[in-house]
Amino acid sequence: MAYRTYLMVCAGTGCVANQSIKIKDTLIKELEKKGLQDEVAVVTTGCNGFCGVGPIMVVQPDGIFYQLLKSSDIPYLVEEHLIKGRPVKKFMYIPSEKEPPIPKMSDIDFFKKQVLIALRNRGLIDPEKIEEYIARGGYSGLAKALTEMTPDQVINEVKKSGLRGRGGGGFPTGIKWETMKKVPGDVRFVICNADEGDPGAFMDRSIIESDPHAVIEGMLIGAYGMGSTQGYVYIRNEYPIALERLLKAIAQAKEYGLLGENIFGTDFKFDIRIIRGAGAFVCGESTALMASIQGMPGEPRAKYVHTVEKGLFDFPTCLNNVETWANVPQIIQKGAEWFTQIGTGDVTNDPWGGSKGTKVFSLTGKVVNTGLVEVPMGITLREIIYDIGGGIKDGKKIKAVQTGGPSGGFIPESMLDLPVDFDELTKVGSMMGSGGMIIADEDNCIVDMAKYFLNFTQEESCGKCIPCREGTKRMYDILENISVGKGTEEDLELLEDLSYMVVESSLCALGGSAPNPVLTSLKYFKDEYLTHVREKKCPAKACRQLNVYTIDEEICATVGHGCDLCKKSCPDFAIFGETKKAHHIDQMKCHKCGACYDACNFKAIKVE
Amino acid sequence: MPKITIADLEKIREDTKRTLNFRLGTCKAKITVHMGTCGIAAGARDILSSVMKEIEERKLMDVIVTNSGCAGLCSKEPMITVEMANEPAPVKYIDMTPAKIKKIFDSHILKNELVKEYALALGSEKTA
Known part of the structure; x- marks a missing residue:
C-alpha cells in the first residue's frame, strides 16, 4: 500500500540531541492509535541544516515545515494536521514577531537561497536505505563512468x-587525480578525509549523516579514474551517528555488489576500509592522517615528495575531503559543463581560474538562523549572513565574520560584499577553509576571539616543529596578557613578528595558518587592540579583567529588592548589603570574575 | 542478494518513483480531501481511502493526495479539490462517493476532462 503522507523527521546530530528519535517513536505510536499507520509513513532523514530550530519535521507532499517539536506536541499535531487536515501554525517557522508563520519549507528564506549539490538528498531520503539513494539517481554516475567512459x-x-x-586547500581535484594517474605502480590508494576538526564546523559530518552513499560513489568513481582498488575513510570517532551510517552504507553497498569485485559486471574492483581517528586536529593534515592510518604518531612530514607519488605506506595516494567526494557523482552524471555554470571565474583553460560549484558552510555564532547552508560560489558574505542567516541576533551590530575556523581570519563588516570564492577570501587574509563561518557581533571582543583560536591551535599543535609548538604558545601568552591589561604597544609588534615567523617556518598548514586570526584581527581591528593596551579597557566588555563592576543601588533596592543573588554568587565575598536593601561591591576585594553580573536577574550590575 | 546490474538500478528507480514524487511534491495532479469535522461526519475518510485505492490500482506515479480542513460548504461534504499541473484553476467537487471518485479519475485525472455534473465551481476563494 502506498502512503499518502510522509513525515520526514530529521535525525541529524543536532535534532537527535534534541530528542528527535523520541518524537519519531511517539509519532509511530500515535499513528497506530489513530489507525493511520497504513496511510502515513514516518521517515528519518539526515540533517536538514536548520539546526537552530530543531527538532525539525517536514510533512510531504505539501512541504509543511515544523520546528522546535516536543514529543508532547505530537498527539495534537497528528489530530489536527493528519486527521483534520489543518496544518498547525504554532509549530511553524516565524521569521519575526511582526510576520505571520511560514508553512512551506520552500518559502523560508533560509532554504530559498541555497543551491544543493553535495547535500542534494538531505531531508529527502533515509540515509540508511541504499534503495532511496538509488531512487534519487544514485550510483548512476558510477554506472556511466564504468560503462561509457575510460578512466x-x-x-x-x-x-x-x-x-x-573542499577541505580548504582549494587545489584543483582533477589535477591531483591526473598527477596520481601518471605515477607508475599497481598499488595505489584513495582516502576520504572525514577528520573534521574546526571548532563550530560540521559540514562533513552532515554530508555523511544525510547521504553516505554519495561519498562512497564519489570514491568509487575516483578510484576507477585513478586505478585504485583500495580506499580508506578516516573519520573521527566523535561522530557516532555519521560513523554508524557510513558503516551501514558500506555494508549495503557490499551486499549489492557495488563494493567488491566485478562491480556492475566489469573487471573493476574496489573496497573501502574505515579508520577511526581519535580526534587530533593535526590528523586532518594529509600526511599526518596517513601516518595515523599506518599506526604511527599523527605528525605531518615535509612534502617535497607529494602524497600522490608517495603517500600511504609509500604508495601513490589521493586524499580528498568528504565534500569533494560527494560532488563527484553529480559531475559525472550531469557533466562538467553543468557544474561550471555555477560559481565564479573561468576554468576552461586554467583550473585555478575560478571557484566552481557550491560550498557548504556551517553558519554559527551571533546569527539568527544557525545551521548548515550550501551556497553557490560567488555569493556574497552579506547574502549568506542576512538573507539566509536572517541577520544578527537581538538586532545587534555585526563586527566580523570568521571564515575557515582556527586557520582562517576575521573579515570586517566593510568587506561583507566580498564574493565567496577561494581566491577572494585568501586575498583579504582569510581562507575558505573547510567551511566554518562564525559571526561575531559588537559584544564579541576581537582579542578574546583571537585568543580562543590561538588557544585551540597551540593545544592541537603536534609539536614537531618548534616555531609552531612554541610560537603559538608565546602568541597565546601575549594575547592573554593583553586581555588582562598587562599588554603594551610593543607586544603588538612582537605578536606580528611572531606570527610571520610561525607562518614561514612551520612544516604543515596547521602552523602555516594558525596566526591568521591574529594577523587579520591586527590588520582590521588594530584600534581594539590599542584600546586594550593603552587604556586597559575592552570596548566589547568581554575581557572581564578590564571591566569595573558596580551595582546600581536604586535598581537593586527598588526592582530587585536586595535579592542577595549576587552576594551568594561572589567567590571573593566582595558584595555587601542587607537582604531587601541595596547592595554594593567592594572594589578592593573584587577580582572581576563577573559572576554577579551573570547572577543578577534585574540588570542592576553595571559594567564599565 | 545477488550483485546489482545497471538494469537493476533502473528498476529500483522506477519502483520508488512514486514515493519520491510524493516526497518532492512534484506531480501531475494533486487531490485535496476536505476533512473538517463536517467532512469526516459525511464520510470523507471513505473518500480518502477510495482516492488512494484508485491511485494504487491504476499505479499512478504522479498523483498526490493530501487533506485539508473544512471548505465552508458543510452541506455539500464530502468534497475534494483537484488541481492539475496543466490547468490554471483548481476544481472543487461536491457530494463525493467512491463511485464518483472513480469517474473523476477516469475523465478528469486521466483525460483532463472536467466532470461538470459533480463540480461546484472553478477556482479558489479569495483570501484577504
Missing part, C-alpha cells in the same frame, strides 16, 4: 569541471 575521460571530466578541494 582518463573520468579524470578529464573532473578537471574540466573546475572542482577544487
Whole structure:
C-alpha cells in the first residue's frame, strides 16, 4: 500500500540531541492509535541544516515545515494536521514577531537561497536505505563512468569541471587525480578525509549523516579514474551517528555488489576500509592522517615528495575531503559543463581560474538562523549572513565574520560584499577553509576571539616543529596578557613578528595558518587592540579583567529588592548589603570574575 | 542478494518513483480531501481511502493526495479539490462517493476532462 503522507523527521546530530528519535517513536505510536499507520509513513532523514530550530519535521507532499517539536506536541499535531487536515501554525517557522508563520519549507528564506549539490538528498531520503539513494539517481554516475567512459575521460571530466578541494586547500581535484594517474605502480590508494576538526564546523559530518552513499560513489568513481582498488575513510570517532551510517552504507553497498569485485559486471574492483581517528586536529593534515592510518604518531612530514607519488605506506595516494567526494557523482552524471555554470571565474583553460560549484558552510555564532547552508560560489558574505542567516541576533551590530575556523581570519563588516570564492577570501587574509563561518557581533571582543583560536591551535599543535609548538604558545601568552591589561604597544609588534615567523617556518598548514586570526584581527581591528593596551579597557566588555563592576543601588533596592543573588554568587565575598536593601561591591576585594553580573536577574550590575 | 546490474538500478528507480514524487511534491495532479469535522461526519475518510485505492490500482506515479480542513460548504461534504499541473484553476467537487471518485479519475485525472455534473465551481476563494 502506498502512503499518502510522509513525515520526514530529521535525525541529524543536532535534532537527535534534541530528542528527535523520541518524537519519531511517539509519532509511530500515535499513528497506530489513530489507525493511520497504513496511510502515513514516518521517515528519518539526515540533517536538514536548520539546526537552530530543531527538532525539525517536514510533512510531504505539501512541504509543511515544523520546528522546535516536543514529543508532547505530537498527539495534537497528528489530530489536527493528519486527521483534520489543518496544518498547525504554532509549530511553524516565524521569521519575526511582526510576520505571520511560514508553512512551506520552500518559502523560508533560509532554504530559498541555497543551491544543493553535495547535500542534494538531505531531508529527502533515509540515509540508511541504499534503495532511496538509488531512487534519487544514485550510483548512476558510477554506472556511466564504468560503462561509457575510460578512466582518463573520468579524470578529464573532473578537471574540466573546475572542482577544487573542499577541505580548504582549494587545489584543483582533477589535477591531483591526473598527477596520481601518471605515477607508475599497481598499488595505489584513495582516502576520504572525514577528520573534521574546526571548532563550530560540521559540514562533513552532515554530508555523511544525510547521504553516505554519495561519498562512497564519489570514491568509487575516483578510484576507477585513478586505478585504485583500495580506499580508506578516516573519520573521527566523535561522530557516532555519521560513523554508524557510513558503516551501514558500506555494508549495503557490499551486499549489492557495488563494493567488491566485478562491480556492475566489469573487471573493476574496489573496497573501502574505515579508520577511526581519535580526534587530533593535526590528523586532518594529509600526511599526518596517513601516518595515523599506518599506526604511527599523527605528525605531518615535509612534502617535497607529494602524497600522490608517495603517500600511504609509500604508495601513490589521493586524499580528498568528504565534500569533494560527494560532488563527484553529480559531475559525472550531469557533466562538467553543468557544474561550471555555477560559481565564479573561468576554468576552461586554467583550473585555478575560478571557484566552481557550491560550498557548504556551517553558519554559527551571533546569527539568527544557525545551521548548515550550501551556497553557490560567488555569493556574497552579506547574502549568506542576512538573507539566509536572517541577520544578527537581538538586532545587534555585526563586527566580523570568521571564515575557515582556527586557520582562517576575521573579515570586517566593510568587506561583507566580498564574493565567496577561494581566491577572494585568501586575498583579504582569510581562507575558505573547510567551511566554518562564525559571526561575531559588537559584544564579541576581537582579542578574546583571537585568543580562543590561538588557544585551540597551540593545544592541537603536534609539536614537531618548534616555531609552531612554541610560537603559538608565546602568541597565546601575549594575547592573554593583553586581555588582562598587562599588554603594551610593543607586544603588538612582537605578536606580528611572531606570527610571520610561525607562518614561514612551520612544516604543515596547521602552523602555516594558525596566526591568521591574529594577523587579520591586527590588520582590521588594530584600534581594539590599542584600546586594550593603552587604556586597559575592552570596548566589547568581554575581557572581564578590564571591566569595573558596580551595582546600581536604586535598581537593586527598588526592582530587585536586595535579592542577595549576587552576594551568594561572589567567590571573593566582595558584595555587601542587607537582604531587601541595596547592595554594593567592594572594589578592593573584587577580582572581576563577573559572576554577579551573570547572577543578577534585574540588570542592576553595571559594567564599565 | 545477488550483485546489482545497471538494469537493476533502473528498476529500483522506477519502483520508488512514486514515493519520491510524493516526497518532492512534484506531480501531475494533486487531490485535496476536505476533512473538517463536517467532512469526516459525511464520510470523507471513505473518500480518502477510495482516492488512494484508485491511485494504487491504476499505479499512478504522479498523483498526490493530501487533506485539508473544512471548505465552508458543510452541506455539500464530502468534497475534494483537484488541481492539475496543466490547468490554471483548481476544481472543487461536491457530494463525493467512491463511485464518483472513480469517474473523476477516469475523465478528469486521466483525460483532463472536467466532470461538470459533480463540480461546484472553478477556482479558489479569495483570501484577504
